[in-house]
Amino acid sequence: MCIDRTNGEGCYSLLSLFLCLLPFLVKSQMLTSTTTLNVTGEMKPWHKLTFTFSGPATDEAATPSPFSYYRLTINLTHIGASGDRTYTVPGYFAADGNAANTRATGGNKWRCHFTPPHVGRWRYSVAFRRGKNIILDPTLPGKSAGYMDGYEGEFAVKPSDKTGKDGRAKGLLQYVGKRYLWLAGSEEYFLKIGTDSPENLLAYEDFDNTPNHLDLRKQYKSHTKDWRKGDPTWNGAKGKALIGAINYLASKGLNMMSFLTFNVQGDDGNVFPYTSEYSFRIDVSKTDQWEIALEHAAQKGIGLHVKTQETENEFIHGNKHFIVRRAIYYRELVARFGHHPQLVWNLGEETKMPTSLLLAAADSIRSVDPYDHPIDVHTYPDWKEKVYPALIRSDTSKV
Template identity: 40%
Template sequence: MKLNPTMRMLLCALTLTFSFSRIHAQLSITGDLKQYHKTTLTFTGLNVSEAPGTFLNYRMNVTFTSPGNEIYVVPGYFAADGDAANTSATSGDKWRVHINPDEIGVWSYVVSFRTGTDIAVSSDANAGSATSIDGTSGTFTIAATDKTGNDFRAHGKLQYVDKPYAQFADGTYFYEIGSDSPETFLEYGDFDATVGRHTFEEIVEYQDDSDPTWAGGKGIEIMSAVNYMASRSMNVQYFLTMNINGDGKEAFPFPSDTEYTTYDVSKLAQWQIVFDHMYNKGMIQEFALTEDRNSNWFEEQEGVGLHDFSTSRKLYYRELIARFGYLNVIYNIGEEANWENFGKGNDYYTAAQVEEAAAYIQALTPYTDLISIHNGPNTDFSIFSELTDLSGSSSLTCISLQGSYDNYSSGHDELNDIHDLAQNDGTNWVIRYTEPYYDSNSMIDLDTWTERSLWASLTAGGAGIHYNSNDGDISEDNYRLWKGFFLRMHYAKEFLTDNAIPFWNMSNDNDAISRGSLLSDGTDNYIVFLAEGGTADIDLPGSNNYIIKWFDPRNGCGLQDGSITSVNSGSAQSIGDPPNNPEKSWVVFIKKNESLSTNEEQELSSDFKIFPNPTTPGYINISGLHNDRYALRVFDISGRLLDITTVEISDNNQKINMGHLNSGIYILKFESSTKQAYSQKLVIK
């Protein structure tokens, strides 16, 4: 957690005290030592083994101070011999901590290592007594990241920023697309002490010789699954981290399904290798920490009240945060956790328990992570009103919504209702449609899913969507079966990013459209979804001119012109007819026509060149721009915006097709991902 200035001063004084009695512990610092890359500190300390006392009765926290004096208190963990993923060691003297450094420069650290009964779950910094490596301190230097593209090492931690959309440390906003299936992703036989439900053999050809493995080449198949997902532009995988009594029953962080305060160090180290690969491929892990059949499992094991907050549950949260908190993780407190199921009476997780768990996780993690809850069953959304009825604002920052897309309501109306509940409660939840169900008695239909799940949720202000294979979400691992759904999600995300649409500032505004659904910022940008095709009338404010473009949600292929290409402000303005197939679903992008200012026209870079210039219609060459994805706006000589697109400039791509432009004089404005703008005049003969 970050500390306020007063706590920071106290911590500085404490650090000075430590410096006089510093223990010179053996230490290795590993990683790339670059911004947004995993940095690991491994200390040699007490020699212990996997047993309840090791995890409950020792607590290692490391306080990091950034070059800008931000304070991060990061929980550490027992790492056995330091190489347990390969050796399957169950004992050793290595203690480890990870940090995701968001600043360039010199970082400092100081270790708190204390012992006492159940100290691991205590929030009292002075609980127990100091031992072993307590007081060890030092510094290390972080350089700039050298990564680009989807790799999270180019963007940093995903953060909650009190908006309906999450944001990376580098300022980029996130639209989430991925898979809810298989929920039993971690039931993979190459993990220690795991029954292997999944082989991922249908996609093993996606392995790469550079993929990390463990124990002499284990893990190839699950790495291939990650590679396949990344190749389809997916950026999240949802899965259960503990399902002992529920779906699958074979994924858990313990050595066996009868232990609940002993952690399998080698298994978790192997999980970490997979999760690191996902981070580098730009894929989030959504940890479904429990599900309805396990809602009160920890409390049952301890023999306490089912609605208590047991010691073992707190330890479970701590161990996962300590080992994986540096990654881009969504902490889902429970899948269908509020579902009173199977005639067990009060086995469900209450709203008060959800809030208590969310507050505990929020206090323990050093970052502003997404902390979520998942409703259940798919027709019951009462958990959200129960949460907002509690006193105070919610500690949750995120929602994992499930619902049936047999009708439009779950993915659109319910999402709108949850947004309203949260805002009335004084918060903004990042809501993703993570588990769109369909009626098991009907055939799954790609177009219906696209209309009632994907675009229904997007135009309601949803921050993303997952595909769920329904009956196959436990046993199926052939991702190729879902490639059509992945492609539709890719088209939607590409529509947002390629057209530089500021979706993070947009919200649902169905009242401004005569039919269909509408996402807008109320002034400049409007996304209309017509699930049944046809046309619509829209209310547009002010005294402006707007350009109208059409997008095919089934086939992608960029923006197209319909029967009307521009419209003025006013009430009930027709947007015209689609380019073709008027009976099919369409997306309409309506954007205020921009004028290029004199300053922008003169905004030239001495290194930036377009050649040949003048030229004939066709390809032009670019030089002097950094490798990046640019929003390209084309203006005529009077300053009227003609076209918006996205282009990728790299060492291997320095050409852009301008064959669609007629003879004339144009201004080309390139805007980088960091909002740097470069303009040049182009003459086409």
């Protein structure tokens, strides 16, 4: 079994782990002989920790679907003086664990991301369950999927060394019942200064499986010069232009960027997290590449305003399969990107969805989002009175 504490370049045995007094306690008897755990990331507040397990081998197109038949979650409990609090973090199928670079569609890697909000000791347990459409309800017990199911461990989080604009220094962006959102780490109100264009930011030629409908796919070539040595790329030297564009925005002092994650049938039609526009199977390599760019933005102090749909595709998931497909969509977004501290979920751009469906969508996101990120919605100017007052009167304070 291997545990990599920081950068993916080392592998520690349990013996060396204890001899070196690393702050990670492993109960290896809980893992099966065919399962390994690899943990990467800095163990500091608001830094991404990634738990990668070896589990059942499958594929994006497999039957049963790895996106609905298996449910991976980690329950992480902070052992603090003010009482324990548990965060339930959804996981996802990660193909070969390096799909951003290999373009793999299959493999046996399963992954969870967690950004601990507090220093101190953390205890965690893993649930890996299976069953038809088990992702629909986090409370469904299902059956054990074996492998890492039941695995437990502990780790310690030390104080952060990040300062300045780095998002990891500022902490979670929260709605606290006031006019402005609040940064829990730096304890200051957040005044949004960012871009709302291009809304098809992710329609980028260097992302896998991104079409060029209406010749609207982006290149960002003018920003290749803004890429710096040490900045991320993927699949060789891809991504430099978009990463450079993010550097440019950060250099101008912007702290938020807005973008769509799904605009099939919309103005652009080139952005979707699936293997094709209507497959409703997650494209693992493409979403991994999205994460590289979004993580870079977050570290540069740029928050993420995630618009989950356009008005043209509000019901694209179909009537018969709407609930299942929407549950998969929201869970996958949260599992793959919800660990970013400064993030806002937007239920839809120019939406005309009825209040009941907007609230149902918000509840679906909240049911799997351990950080309770702010949720908002956008509509047409002449629809404001039809959408917003009903939400304000509803039994919610966060939409």
